[in-house]
Amino acid sequence: MATEKKLDCVILGLLSHEDLTGYEIKKRMDTTLKYFWGASYGSIYPTLSELVRRGLAVREECDENKRNKQIYAITEAGREYLKEWLKQPAERDEIRYETLLKLFFGNEQGEAQTIAHIEDFREKTEKEMEYLLEAERDLKECLEDDDTHKYYLLTVEFGIKTYCAYLEWCREAKEFLEKDKKKEQGNYE
């Protein structure tokens, strides 16, 4: 019980909100959960089968329009399992930022390249930020409709706050490096 597979829990969590197909689950991963969790088809479909085998979800074949579509729903046992996991404290929160790695080894590459990495990072962050601000707007409008929105909003706010911090850091880091560069140039005059 101590080491649940996280993807099981994520999928069960999504199914606790609504019935979904594997394809739709993937879409949620790429939008709603994007900035704090991810998964590929290659892990989603096998996990889904596993969940059914264990009785935590059920598959409903649906032949609407002759399209073979498998809709998954959470079972009572699945809800129990999810709740049990939710009770335990989170054991692992981790970030893997290649950008920071490249930054850390900045002395091997020189100032200009480091600044370019920061610039890249800023652009990516700004793009993500736009999406989050849009989500925030939408969610605030329909906060009363559904209790799940409240919690979704909380994660969006988390994203916005941290992205703001990233952008601030980008500005200051660039300034810091550029100031340093100028000082160096000054030495040669």
Place this chain on the structure above:
Amino acid sequence: MATEKKLDCVILGLLSHEDLTGYEIKKRMDTTLKYFWGASYGSIYPTLSELVRRGLAVREECDENKRNKQIYAITEAGREYLKEWLKQPAERDEIRYETLLKLFFGNEQGEAQTIAHIEDFREKTEKEMEYLLEAERDLKECLEDDDTHKYYLLTVEFGIKTYCAYLEWCREAKEFLEKDKKKEQGNYE
């Protein structure tokens, strides 16, 4: 060339600063790089052997005190490899926050438990923050000694900024949920 194994680069990066043993590399991962990269012995030692086999690092046996100790150093080819990787833009910056996941599915567990998760997260963050502030102090003192310190400091500042944002979010999120709870209680009066 497009898909270098990240651990190769991290280790090479550390070796570009100084010669190290596998044990020391692990220590760096657990302290300096802790909050944006991690690795276990089970991956470090095999990677180190692989690096030597490929001529990107060399192993120097050292029988100081009869302790069998393998010191690794980066080679010219290793430096080239590292620089090549540093030139490419970072392709993957990702976070995996179980806390956010548990939050997202908060409607399944109720307000009190969600608040407890936030509380846990705040505590962890505060502890990490202390360490980062200490590192910041130390680094600022010896900034001139070594060029690598400058880049290290940049990553520390990144950590401090984001952790500040986390703590701010914790406060606001709790407030938001508690306000909501009060409203509910009000309804029953």
Place this chain on the structure above:
DNA sequence: CTTACCATGTAAGGCGTTACATGATTCA
């Protein structure tokens, strides 16, 4: 003398990505 730390490594197994393979439908 015993605890903590230094130090290296392997084996099993889990988890996940990438690439591949296929085909229907919708919209311009």
Place this chain on the structure above:
DNA sequence: TGAATCATGTAACGCCTTACATGGTAAG
């Protein structure tokens, strides 16, 4: 009619963690 999107899945392979296995040394 062609592109985008919907839709499902498998196979190969890579990477990493966990657990195990071993032993020296320093400090209290």
